[in-house]
Amino acid sequence: MPELPEVETIARTLRGELGAPPLLGRQISSVHVLWAREVAHPEPDVFTQRAAGSTVTGIRRHGKYLLIELQAATPMVMAIHLKMSGRLDMVSAREAFTPHARVVWSLDDGSALRFEDARKFGRVWLLDRPSALLAPLGPDALTVEAEVFVQRLRSRRTRLKTLLLDQTFIAGVGNIYADEAAHRAGIHPCRKTASLTDSEVVRLHQAVQAVLCEGIAANGASFDWVYPGGHYQENFWVYGRAGQPCRKCGAPIMRTVLAQRSTYYCPTCQPLDR
DNA sequence: GGGCATGTTAGCAC
DNA sequence: TGTGCTAACATGCC
Numbered sequence: 001m002p003e004l005p006e007v008e009t010i011a012r013t014l015r016g017e018l019g020a021p022p023l024l025g026r027q028i029s030s031v032h033v034l035w036a037r038e039v040a041h042p043e044p045d046v047f048t049q050r051a052a053g054s055t056v057t058g059i060r061r062h063g064k065y066l067l068i069e070l071q072a073a074t075p076m077v078m079a080i081h082l083k084m085s086g087r088l089d090m091v092s093a094r095e096a097f098t099p100h101a102r103v104v105w106s107l108d109d110g111s112a113l114r115f116e117d118a119r120k121f122g123r124v125w126l127l128d129r130p131s132a133l134l135a136p137l138g139p140d141a142l143t144v145e146a147e148v149f150v151q152r153l154r155s156r157r158t159r160l161k162t163l164l165l166d167q168t169f170i171a172g173v174g175n176i177y178a179d180e181a182a183h184r185a186g187i188h189p190c191r192k193t194a195s196l197t198d199s200e201v202v203r204l205h206q207a208v209q210a211v212l213c214e215g216i217a218a219n220g221a222s223f224d225w226v227y228p229g230g231h232y233q234e235n236f237w238v239y240g241r242a243g244q245p246c247r248k249c250g251a252p253i254m255r256t257v258l259a260q261r262s263t264y265y266c267p268t269c270q271p272l273d274r
Numbered sequence: 275g276g277g278c279a280t281g282t283t284a285g286c287a288c
Numbered sequence: 289t290g291t292g293c294t295a296a297c298a299t300g301c302c
Contacts, residue, residue, distance in 0.1 A: 003280055038297090064281080083281045085299080100299095119299045121281065158291065167282080174280050221280070225301065239280090260293080262278085 002082035004172030005215030027108040063171025086122030141172035161189035238264040
């Protein structure tokens, strides 16, 4: 599921802002690492021992990373990246140990936080501070200022779609929101950054933040078997709509492959030459 | 069985 | 040094 709006929705859920019982304020009584080979850093013994007994004092997000602040003898941060198929859910202790559960945090009220990940790409880290982990990332896509966005874009020479997916440019945009933002801005995803006019770059910045905000307002997008909950998929203008009419101009949406990812665009609303 | 998948990264070529 | 391409990670769905 996880691009910025989906991770933001999880953060809000775990803070208790969407009505569900919060993780915020709970104490972790024990940790169970169920896929020992890779999922947790540091190694499971150290991870479980250090996290047990700590209390959740904050839940933040940068790009696609969820950051859970823990208070113990020394403060720590648990960073979680869901990659392609990870999910995080508050469940009862009884429901916690499902076939794809990779890490389970048992909590002081008898509930549990469960990290499920069918494809095993997701990772969790327990850190004194997350600065080294986050250092390569660009500013968060939701809050990056227009001037910073323009300045960073002007220092890159690549195609628009490649740039939007590059987490060192801005952090949080993935394949869906990249295509939706490019369509909203009326810019072909294959355009070279150097060819973009100043007004196009400003439009792109606004489009990125608009589609991310809409995604958050819809509690994210969900489709196929991975993630239930959000409904932004009902509002896609291009993603996954190859052959269907553009909701703006009626021309059939095209699919191509760019930066090794499926890329959807409207050939009329997003002309390549200008 | 083949193709596809909301993500990232190492290795290599230019 | 920056950019781009491929393969790899591991699994499930259609």
